[in-house]
Amino acid sequence: METKIYLALYKNKRSWRKEPVKACCDWLTRKLTKGIYSHCEIAVEKIVFTKGSHYEQESYFECYSSSVQDGGVRCKEINVADGKWDLIPLEKVTENEIKGYFGRTKGMAYDWWGAVGIVLGIKQKRSKFFCSEWCFNALYQSENGWRFGPNDLAVMVR
Template identity: 45%
Template structure:
C-alpha cells in the first residue's frame, strides 16, 4: 500500500526578488490570519527517495495541480493518513474532476471572514479537506486540517 500524507508548509520562501517577497508576505498573512504555523497544505503520495506526488490548489501555481516535489523537513511537516484504496481512489477521482480549476483567493479569505465559497474555484485546505471527506471544507485552514488529521 502506498503511503499518503497531509503535507503542511511551514517554510519561508528565500530570495529578495519581488515575487519571492510577495510569496513570503502571503505565507506570513495566512499564518497570522489563521493563528498557526502553516500557510499551505498538499495531499502527498510517497514515490520513494524523499520524492512525493503532491496534489493541491496553489496560488503560486495558479490553481489545482499535481506536482512532483521533495518535501524537506525544515519546510514541511507530514502527517501520515490512513492509506486505503478508498482514499487513493477518491484522490484520483477528485483530481480528475478539478484539475486546472482556478485558485480561490476570495474563498481562502473566507476562512477568516466566514464568507461563502465558489464551487468552480479551490484553495489548498478546501481541496485537501474535500479529498479527506471533511464537512464544509471551505471553512478550513491548513492549521485546522493539521489538528483534524492528527486525530484520524
C-alpha cells in the same frame, strides 16, 4: 508495497529579501489562520527501484492541492522531505480516492475570496478552490472544506 499518503503542511519561512511577495502571503496566511502553516498538499509517496550494481529504492512525492503559484488545482512533484514541511500520515484515504477527486477538479482556479473568507466568513465559489479546502474535500468526500485553513486541517487529521 502499500502506498503511503500524507498531509504535507508548509512551515518554512521564506526570505523577505529574496521572495517578498511569497513571504508576505505566507506570513499573512499564518497570522489570519493563527498557526504555523501557510499551505497544504496531499502527498502520495511513490517508490521507484533503480538498478545499478544492485537494486536501490528511491522515493518522490506526487502532490495534489490548489496553489496560487500554479493557478489552481494541480498535481506536481514536490520534495516535501526537505525540512520545510511537516508530514502527517493519512490512513483512511486511498490513492484512488485522491486521484478520483483530482480528476473531477483538475485545472479549476484558485479561490482567493474563499481563502480570505476563512477569516471573514465568506462562502466559497464551488468552481474554485484554495489549498486546505481542496485537501479537506478530497480527504472527507465533502464540499465543506471552504470552512478550514491549513492549520485547522492539521489539527483535524492528527
